[in-house]
Amino acid sequence: MPYDRDLLLFGAKRHAVLGLDEIQQYGIDSYQDQDYVSIYGLRPPQAHAMGVRMLGRTAVECTRDDLAEAIASDVAALANRCASTSRLVVDPFAGSGNTIFWLLRKLAGARAVAFENDPLVYDVSSKNLALLNLPLRLECIDFPPGLEHVRAAPGELVAAFIAPPWGRALDVRLGLDLRRTEPPVVSIVKEFVRRFDGNPMLFAIQVHERVEPESLTDLVSHFDAFEHKVYELNRAGQNHGALIGCVGWSP
Ligand SMILES: C[S@@+](CC[C@H](N)C(=O)[O-])C[C@H]1O[C@@H](n2cnc3c(N)ncnc32)[C@H](O)[C@@H]1O
16 A cells, blocks of 8 residues: 555544654655655654654655755744844644754754644654754644744744645645635734734745745735745655745845
């Protein structure tokens, strides 16, 4: 049986803790690479030996090392152009927590808070992250109520990494429709802007290499400045990118 996306994301393996062989088989079957699902800077055998575990849905949904490192490097380059020296990183859709792991590596001195509303994903990821000893608080909560008790210092840069479940938002012909993710990306950006009004903000939104043009125009109209990156890490058609937008300041 192939360890494909649908089996892990929607099928019997969605909430199953995968064995090392299953993680490697998914990498081989989908990307011809047994190390494809590398997270926390570790190849699957190293991670497994350390005690890192992963559910089926997270193996598919995670922002794996190569991509998370590329995004975090670009976020750090932009953040370094902001006058603020203190940084709060927020990941409202933590999943494995791998992106926040890379953001903390690249953004010197940052502190971080992350939310995950699937208790089974939370359980596995919080145990994994405890092995890594990071300045990170992961909470099992829906992100809007979670955000309500997050405090940013005056002038502190709030950097949010936004990778909501895509659900059915990706159309192979038209690309990723940012209005159809669950929830829509603009509504998440608005929630942050309302909550951290007055602070400089930076949003990094994980996107597919193709983005539905109207949804892109709509989203970037909320930013004072933005960069659109595509990372050519996979075969054409399988790549991801990032939209990195500033609110309340410009580089
Ligand atoms: C696409 S995955 C994010 C993957 C993550 N970037 C990583 O590296 O693993 C989205 C995650 O957000 C969680 N999620 C979805 N809606 C949420 C919400 N409203 N609040 C908090 N977490 C949510 C899902 O359970 C899932 O684990």
